[in-house]
Amino acid sequence: NAGVTQTPKFRILKIGQSMTLQCTQDMNHNYMYWYRQDPGMGLKLIYYSVGAGITDKGEVPNGYNVSRSTTEDFPLRLELAAPSQTSVYFCASSYSENTEAFFGQGTRLTVV
Amino acid sequence: QKEVEQDPGPLSVPEGAIVSLNCTYSNSAFQYFMWYRQYSRKGPELLMYTYSSGNKEDGRFTAQVDKSSKYISLFIRDSQPSDSATYLCAMTGYGGATNKLIFGTGTLLAVQP
Numbered sequence: 001n002a003g004v005t006q007t008p009k010f011r012i013l014k015i016g017q018s019m020t021l022q023c024t025q026d027m028n029h030n031y032m033y034w035y036r037q038d039p040g041m042g043l044k045l046i047y048y049s050v051g052a053g054i055t056d057k058g059e060v061p062n063g064y065n066v067s068r069s070t071t072e073d074f075p076l077r078l079e080l081a082a083p084s085q086t087s088v089y090f091c092a093s094s095y096s097e098n099t100e101a102f103f104g105q106g107t108r109l110t111v112v
Numbered sequence: 113q114k115e116v117e118q119d120p121g122p123l124s125v126p127e128g129a130i131v132s133l134n135c136t137y138s139n140s141a142f143q144y145f146m147w148y149r150q151y152s153r154k155g156p157e158l159l160m161y162t163y164s165s166g167n168k169e170d171g172r173f174t175a176q177v178d179k180s181s182k183y184i185s186l187f188i189r190d191s192q193p194s195d196s197a198t199y200l201c202a203m204t205g206y207g208g209a210t211n212k213l214i215f216g217t218g219t220l221l222a223v224q225p
Binding site (some may be wrong): 002029035040041044058090100101103104106 | 144155156157158215217
């Protein structure tokens with residue numbers, strides 16, 4: 001029972017590099033979310049999707065892009081990485097906007 | 113004004129104490145209120161889920177929602193060292209601007225044996 005799977009778990013990126021954080025869920029959930037968590041700052045919503053082909057911005061979308069071509073996958077793309085993007089990134093999914101969200105184990109990203 | 117405000121903590125209590133965690137929110141359209149617990153280096157997990165106003169009890173945990181005051185609380189009775197974690201409030205609603213799960217900043221709780 002995999003749930004929400006994120007890869008990679010850890011990554012060190014140089015300033016200006018790009019990368020994609022992968023997120024896959026096997027629960028046939030419609031909603032998927034990307035959050036970032038900085039120390040003492042809780043979870044800030046980057047982007048979310050209510051279904052395949054539909055994405056929308058959250059609180060802190062600048063510097064990120066997403067796509068949702070399938071129900072299962074919701075990758076997060078970082079273009080031109082900056083030190084301010086050093087954070088822990090969590091992907092989550094839920095059946096609808098008002099049901100339990102299940103989280104992945106997170107990706108720890110450091111930009112140097 | 114942030115949509116969801118949460119007491120920052122950190123909070124340190126002795127084992128057996130009653131713990132009170134709180135959040136306030138600004139958007140009256142929020143209808144569903146949740147508390148997530150996050151252990152160190154782990155993803156958050158749902159602890160309590162409440163719809164609209166009222167109380168909900170589950171073992172040592174009680175969640176309260178007061179929509180008139182836009183205030184939610186989580187009470188932990190007989191706190192245990194295993195309760196040491198970060199507690200995040202979260203809320204959502206139907207459609208429009210509230211059709212996404214918004215979190216508070218989290219409160220770090222340490223229960224001392």
